[in-house]
Structure formats: structure tokens, C-alpha cells
Amino acid sequence: xxxxxxxxxxxxxxxxxxxxxxxxxxxxxxxxxxxxxxxxxxxxxxxxxxxxxxxxxxxxxxxxxxxxxxxxxxxxxxxxxxxxxxxxxxxxxxxxxxxxxxxxxxxxxxxxxxxxxxxxxxxxxxxxxxxxxxxxxxxxxxxxxxxxxxxxxxxxxxxxxxxxxxxxxxxxxxxxxxxxxxxxxxxxxxxxxxxxxxxxxxxxxxxxxxxxxxxxxxxxxxxxxxxxxxxxxxxxxxxxxxxxxxxxxxxxxxxxxxxxxxxxxxxxxxxxxxxxxxxxxxxxxxxxxxxxxxxxxxxxxxxxxxxxxxxxxxxxxxxxx
Numbered sequence: 001x002x003x004x005x006x007x008x009x010x011x012x013x014x015x016x017x018x019x020x021x022x023x024x025x026x027x028x029x030x031x032x033x034x035x036x037x038x039x040x041x042x043x044x045x046x047x048x049x050x051x052x053x054x055x056x057x058x059x060x061x062x063x064x065x066x067x068x069x070x071x072x073x074x075x076x077x078x079x080x081x082x083x084x085x086x087x088x089x090x091x092x093x094x095x096x097x098x099x100x101x102x103x104x105x106x107x108x109x110x111x112x113x114x115x116x117x118x119x120x121x122x123x124x125x126x127x128x129x130x131x132x133x134x135x136x137x138x139x140x141x142x143x144x145x146x147x148x149x150x151x152x153x154x155x156x157x158x159x160x161x162x163x164x165x166x167x168x169x170x171x172x173x174x175x176x177x178x179x180x181x182x183x184x185x186x187x188x189x190x191x192x193x194x195x196x197x198x199x200x201x202x203x204x205x206x207x208x209x210x211x212x213x214x215x216x217x218x219x220x221x222x223x224x225x226x227x228x229x230x231x232x233x234x235x236x237x238x239x240x241x242x243x244x245x246x247x248x249x250x251x252x253x254x255x256x257x258x259x260x261x262x263x264x265x266x267x268x269x270x271x272x273x274x275x276x277x278x279x280x281x282x283x284x285x286x287x288x289x290x291x292x293x294x295x296x297x298x299x300x301x302x303x304x305x306x307x308x309x310x311x312x313x314x315x316x317x318x319x320x321x
Contacts, residue, residue, distance in 0.1 A: 003073050004281070005121035006034060006274070007051045007114075009086060009106065009129040010062055015266055015304065016091040025264070027305025028065050029088060030129035033267030034274040036309035037296060038125075039069040041278045047073035051117050053106035054078060055085025069310060077117045081106050086130055090266060101165040102130065109134040111141040118142070124150045125277055126182070127270060131156035136177060143181040143213075151277040152182040155269060158191045169194060180213035184280075186273045188220045203229070207250055218276060218290070220269050225294050227254040230286050253287060257294040263301035271313075272297040 008031025014024040031052060038048050048071045054062045059080045066072055084104035092098045114134065118124060124146060126133070134142075142150070157178065160170040171194055172178060179185055187195070189202075196205030206217050206229045215231040229252045275296040279289035299316040303309055 001073075002046045002122040003049050003120060004038070004046045004278075005049045005051055005077070005118050005124045006031065006038065006127075007109075007124065007133060008034060008127040009133060010052055010054060010058075010065070011086045011088045011102070011129060012058060013266065013305070014087070014089045015264065016089070017264070018092045024089075025304045028062075028307055029267060029305065030086075031127050031270065032065060032306035033270035033300070033309065034125065034127055035066070035069060036306045037271040037274045037300075037313060038278060039071040039310040040313035041275055041292075041296070042071050046122075046278075046281065047071060049073045049077050049117070049121060050075070051077035051109075051114070052079070053109070054080050055083050055104065055106055056080055058085040065307060068307070079113070083107060100167040102161060102167065103165050105130060105132065108132050109138060111138045114138060114142065115145065118146055121146075121148065123148045123277075123281060125274055126150060126152040127273065128152070128154055128156045129270075131159055131161070136174060136181075139178060139181040149183045149281075150181070151184040151186070151273065153186040153269060153273045154178070155187065155191065158187070158194060171195075171197070179209060182214060184216035184218065184277070185214055186218045186220065186269070186276075188222070188269065192217075192219050203252075207252070210250055216286070218273075220272055220297075221254075222265070223257070223259040225254060225256040226272065226290050228252060228286055228290055251286070253290075255287065255290045255294055257298050260298055260301045264304045265301055266304070267306065267309075268297040268300050271300045271309075 010032050011030035013029035014026050016024050083106050086105050087103050089101045090098050158172055159167045175195055192202045196202035199205050210217055210229045211231045217229045219227045272293040276289045276293035279292045299313055303312045
């Protein structure tokens with residue numbers, strides 16, 4: 001049985017809709033969405049090892065959530081800390097735009113803490129939920145010491161936190177070093193533009209990046225679906241640094257998705273990423289992986305919060321890896 005390590009933060013969300021009807025929805029969010037989706041797709045013969053720090057104030061509720069997931073390999077990667085668990089307030093100002101505020105926080109992982117937890121994992125899925133899960137020196141150690149493929153969603157690495165917890169977009173310093181730590185990178189269209197600045201065309205930037213250490217870039221486009229730029233023959237199951245063929249052309253494409261009216265887009269990127277990665281680990285080609293991820297994220301819009309999401313995704317006929 002292979003093991004997929006999932007690194008991120010379980011946050012407690014309070015979600016305010018623009019209409020105010022039914023607000024706020026208070027539920028588990030953050031990496032909880034990824035874990036629920038991983039349970040639904042259950043990547044071929046993989047089990048999932050959550051690598052998460054839980055604040056003691058919400059630890060019991062956190063374990064209650066995890067116990068609902070049949071794909072969990074063990075709880076050995078769960079560290080209960082004395083700090084308060086992160087809580088996030090999201091206020092939507094449109095179908096996809098929102099204002100966010102985060103309070104409290106668990107300490108970042110050190111390499112000494114992380115090393116024994118990733119040992120024995122065959123692949124890693126990293127999702128920066130607070131943006132402070134670990135710093136660049138730890139990322140570099142992870143890349144040097146972990147031999148399997150690493151997929152990352154860098155979303156909150158691209159956000160700063162203001163004095164009262166409000167989140168704002170920022171440019172990622174030392175971005176080239178960060179990206180070199182991961183085999184596959186997920187980000188959204190705004191983040192790609194910020195990384196590629198001051199270039200006129202962020203997609204040119206994406207093509208320049210892919211084929212170095214990073215073999216795949218996935219760009220989520222909200223209701224527009226998702227796009228990708230991939231090095232030739234790149235496949236995370238076989239991924240190692242230098243897995244690309246430098247003389248062959250890159251592949252790129254975009255798959256649209258049928259839009260959904262209303263709903264709650266919270267967690268769509270988290271569902272999207274682990275679904276795409278699970279499909280790739282299961283042997284799907286890139287376009288098939290993107291198609292499955294689009295479908296799962298689209299269904300997530302009709303469900304608020306991560307609790308019960310695994311069953312809800314399965315009820316919609318989500319494809320297992």
C-alpha cells in the first residue's frame with residue numbers, strides 16, 4: 001500500500017455570503033477540503049497520511065472530522081499544539097471574489113519535525129493554507145531529501161497578512177527557489193500574473209519555468225476551468241528532478257467547465273488540486289486529470305464546508321483514480 005502525505009492546515013471557517021442568507025456558515029476548511037476530496041477519489045492503492053498541526057482548542061473536533069475519512073493511513077502526522085487553531089473569516093463580494101481575515105495560528109514545521117513524518121511517504125501533496133506551513137529553508141531540505149514527487153498549491157504563499165489578520169496579494173520573493181522545490185505547481189490566474197510581472201504575457205513566464213526543476217504548472221481559472229503547461233512525458237508517479245526532456249516541446253492546453261449559478265466556491269482549489277494529482281498518480285494523462293479536477297471542483301460549489309464533502313462528491317459520481 002502506497003502512502004500520499006498531505007501537508008497543510010485545518011482552519012475553522014466562517015463564510016459570509018454576499019446575500020447574507022444563511023450566513024455565516026461555520027465549518028472546517030483549508031486542507032480539510034483536500035483530505036475530503038482525497039477520500040472521495042481514493043487514489044488507486046494509496047492511503048493518505050495527514051501532516052497537520054492542530055490547535056488544542058479544536059483538536060477533538062479535528063479528529064472527529066478525520067475519523068469520517070476511510071482513506072487515512074494513520075494519525076501519526078497530526079501534531080496537537082498549545083496555540084489556538086487558525087480561524088478564517090471569508091466575506092464574499094461576488095461569486096468568486098472575497099475578503100479574508102485570519103486569526104491565531106499554529107507554528108510552522110521545522111525540518112527536524114517534518115523529516116520523520118514524510119519518511120515512508122511515496123508522494124507528497126502540499127497546500128499552503130496559511131502560507132506559513134514551512135519556510136523556504138525547510139522546502140529546500142524537503143526537495144533535497146524526499147525522493148518522490150511533490151505537488152504544491154502555492155496560493156497563500158502569494159498572500160501577506162496585515163496587522164488585524166486581513167490577507168492581501170503579494171509578490172513571492174525568491175520565487176525561483178520556491179518553485180524549484182516542487183515537481184508540480186498549482187496557482188490561479190492572478191497569482192501567475194503576479195509571479196510573471198513585469199512580463200507582458202504571464203503564459204510566456206509559465207513556459208520559461210516549466211522544464212527546469214518544475215515539470216508541471218496548473219492554473220485554475222475559476223468558472224473558466226483550468227489550464228496547464230507540462231514538460232514532455234512529465235508524470236508525477238515517475239517524477240524526479242530532471243524528469244523532463246529538454247529537447248522536446250512543452251505541452252499546454254486549457255479545459256473549460258460548465259459554470260454553476262450561485263453556490264459556495266470556498267475550497268474549490270483545494271478539491272481541484274488533490275483530484276488532479278490523484279488522477280495523475282493513478283496513471284491518467286494530464287488532460288484527463290484536469291477534466292476530473294474540473295468536475296470535482298464544480299460539484300464542490302454546491303456544498304458548504306468540508307464535513308460530509310467526501311460523501312457528497314461520491315454522490316455526484318466523481319471518478320475515482
